[in-house]
Amino acid sequence: MLSADERRAAEQLALALDGDPGAADEARELALLLSGAAGAARIDIPGEEVERALAGTRLPRPGTERTRRRARPLAAAAVAVAVVAALALPLLRSSPTVDVQARAAGAIDRRAVIHVVSRITSPTGVLPSGGLTTWIDHGGGRERVRLTRTDDHGIPLVDVLSTPGRYLRYQVRTRTAVTGPSCRVVASGCAELLDPVELYRQALLRNGIGNARKVTTGDGQVYRFALPLPGSVGRPGIHQVVSLDAETFLPRTIEWRDSTGTVAVISVALVEQLAPDALPAGVFRLPLAADTHVRQVDASGAEVRLLDHGRITLAALRSSSITTAWLGEVAGGWRLQRIDVFKYTAGIAVRYRYGDATVWTYDQVVPPVLRAGHLSPVKILEDGRSPVHFYQTDGGGAVAERDLRDVTVAVVAPALTKIDVLQLISRARPL
């Protein structure tokens, strides 16, 4: 309930913001402060940036839901780089840059899930050499990335899955996996998630093509142009030289260069764009071998350990500083029976028992019972609030999980249907 004084103070501030000199002292003070902060936040967005960003959100061709550039033999792509280098200068001619920019930006449609297959050759080690397969789903800001690196013979080395708030890296040969809240839990984790074609796309949208030239190569026509690398990527001084297919406007090769010459060549064999509902099953699931050793780490990379656990009353939980959520005193016809708190080195989890349903809430540490299934969400449902992730525990029980503002809630109910579990989790609210 707002007091009359508060309401008056708010009205006074509104007057002060309108420039009324008769407003109260506090109102004028706050108006000055707020105006200063707003002024600092009032950044200018130039018209060219708006147009460039707009070009990047357009469909490439009306009615085209799926754009695919068939894989060319990788060896041929590598040869093409050399041919481009040899033939480039005599055959250069100017082209209308604005069209290349717009079509290149439009060719990679962010509404689609992007699938890229490439081969990286990097004698200097600035990028890991070998095969790289990436799936990127920008999914309205909830970015999911699946990335698989192979050796030169196509044998998988590393498989990585990154979804909002979850990161899993699987070392295939050693059958070890590390999981945590973000790619930052592993020293090279975030760098490893960078796909060179995605870096090209980001640079294209942010910087635009300054000077594209049409070049005839032994493998058809390409547009060639240079772009910077996004700020924190690679070593300082590296830029990318892109050869863009003159028909599809998709990259064929991307060379990373510094002052010494070429430091990496990315031969793009396939750029495929799929509607989210046309994805092959399991693209964003990372199945682990049965004997995989999974290590859960906190945000700093340290292994998570259980420090203490015990029963707690509702009143004690309410008066504690633990951030948690619950389903209320009664849920699904069951009364709340008991509450337990689990203290880990990196966070706290709370378990509520309601008849056949168990509710977990956690922030940084995934309770062990959820950990195995938690790595591979089966299905994501949107119900107008935050998405609900469905997966199964080791024992096969259905789990529905949802991120609230400060905590994640998971409902485990082996005997219930998904609909029942969904109804239960929809009742989750902060305690």
Add this chain to the structure above:
Amino acid sequence: MAREPLDEARFRREQGDLDLLFRAHYPEIVRYLAVRLGSREEAADLACDVFLEAVRSAPHLRWRGRPVLAWLYRVAANMAADRLRQRGREVPVERMPEPAVEDPDRLPDREALVRALGRLPADQQLAVHLRLVEGRPFSEVARLMGRSPAACQMLVLRAGRTLRSLLETEGIHAER
């Protein structure tokens, strides 16, 4: 009330012409996200996602007396919250471009101001953004936020007080 048909016509126009929607609102969504995320670059990137979501969803939106922009802000706020959660709730603040401030000598350090603004609760931040950064009257702020004008005034009051105390903890005091 008399504005209703005009507002609905604009809603339909923006719903059907996404280029128009983009050009009209992209800059303000970037400004909003830049403070929420503390990064101008990340804001531009996420703003594109907001409009891509608009491309997907705008044709299915129903007129409920609120402009498409209200929906854009809601999507932007949700995406920003996701992004912050993804980052482990860190809010790094990068240097913002030099703003146009009338009387800089009387104001606390700009970076500290933007940093403090970024630490406000999401609803207070949005109210401040709409009223002060974008310069909309409280009646419009209220329509965009789906609240009463008085409630939005209260949010701005609380934002001002929170801002003051955040700055005071950094040893910066606003002049009276």
